Amino acid sequence: MQTIPEINAKISRHEARVWTVEQLKARVREVGVTKAAGEVDVITSGTFEPMESSGAIINLGPTDPPIKIRQCWLEGVLAYSGFGAVDLYLGATQVPEEPEPGRDWGGGHVIEALIAGRPVRLRALGQGTDCYPRTVLETTISRDTINQFYLYNPRNAYQNFLVGVNGGEKTLYTYLGPLQPNLGNAVYSNPGALSPLLNDPDLESVGIGTRIFLGGGVGYVAWEGTQHFPLQKRLPNHTPLGPAATLALVGDARQMSSKWVRGCYFRQYGPSLMLGVGIPFPVTQEAVVAHCAVEDEDLVAPVVDFSIPRRVRPTFGMVNYAQLKSGSLTIDGKKVRVAPLASLYFSRQVAEELKAWIEQGKFLLTEPVAPLPRDRNFIAQEPWSPTYTTS
């Protein structure tokens, strides 16, 4: 139909026809896939949801005398420092070592503070070697006083997820927020038909090197995400029945905005990071439009009972996203309130923002450098694995 360089030429001339996935779906409902495919060049998708496998790489620059940092805290939150002398990795779910009552925060909040340009207290201990003699460093940093500051997120943009409920007797505090007993509420965390990878079920558009919207700046798909599981069971429309493909994402945090990168905290669970991710789909063939036409009714997730604390938890069957977005669900004859955890409102705004960038000619599309693997299985950890026993 058309190539990515041809689409980029249109973008540069401000002639590209760009729709959000929602506009595309609405148009396909009216005129069908083939006609809609002839009317659009780029489709934008977006999500805004907690993505806890996220973190920031920071390089402080050498001190005088130099230090080889072995332990480091940013606002009291431990950052990993077991690599380059003043390289740090600050994880989103790291908790402060000395919690303060009434102040629930963690790595995600420190990342947000740096992106917002706020000063952050740093304390570090060094090993003390002949070449790095300094052993203590106490200072204040901001995004403008450090060398590199980029997000490297090992697992983002989950292609589908699950719905959490609690069939037990007491409230559970989870990564989906509080789950009230006796099926008191249900929480889903994926924005369904808005979600980037549910619009590209076979990973035909997205690949390694794909340029994306990440936290309000430009980012890239770096690799397959951790727990990438494209072999998850799928519906005839190729969308998965549960958690499936994931992406590792990277992007310059200095371009990002604290509107799209938010520290968050789940009571009695811990801190995390809410993040906006937007992915464009070049309409190079009709199949791209056919996949993006998928509706909430055609996407399902399993309803999982968190009261059984095992890896494989019992489920109450599958539910579609149209039902979830209606705000209530019937489980075992009981009406259950359903709340999202992804912000559907912000997810839409991410897709709109990315659309605006492309229309303004500020954002060009990329061909993947390499495809994402489609054959990864899901390995679970067996602590009693007979492979490693000795007799």
Place this chain on the structure above:
Amino acid sequence: MKKRVTLTFPPKAVQTPVTYRLARDFDVAANIIRAQVAPDQVGRLVVELAGDMDQLDAAIEWMRTQDITVSSTGRELIIDEESCVHCGLCTGICPTGALSLDRETFRLNFARPLCIVCEQCIPTCPLQAISTTL
């Protein structure tokens, strides 16, 4: 009948055993919902008063003679628009439907008249965007 009121005490009235006097003199049960009282400081108390209607009015009149400000506007929820990301997690916890998501825009809606200030949403909010006026 029941009436929920907010009492504001000047420092000198903090010494008055208000709830005891309400019970003894007016047969009014005062269920303390929230209190913020310390010696020599302005104190605040949110109470649900239960009793005969005339007795309630008399009790409130007496408290006013003690320089206690009685206000029937109780605590209210405050949602910080800057912090809220409209994720909607609170809407699954809210027992009255005061917090809901707009079915079209998926923006968070707060119907203040439906709110009973149970405050379950406050710790539920992952962005710490919800607080109360007291």
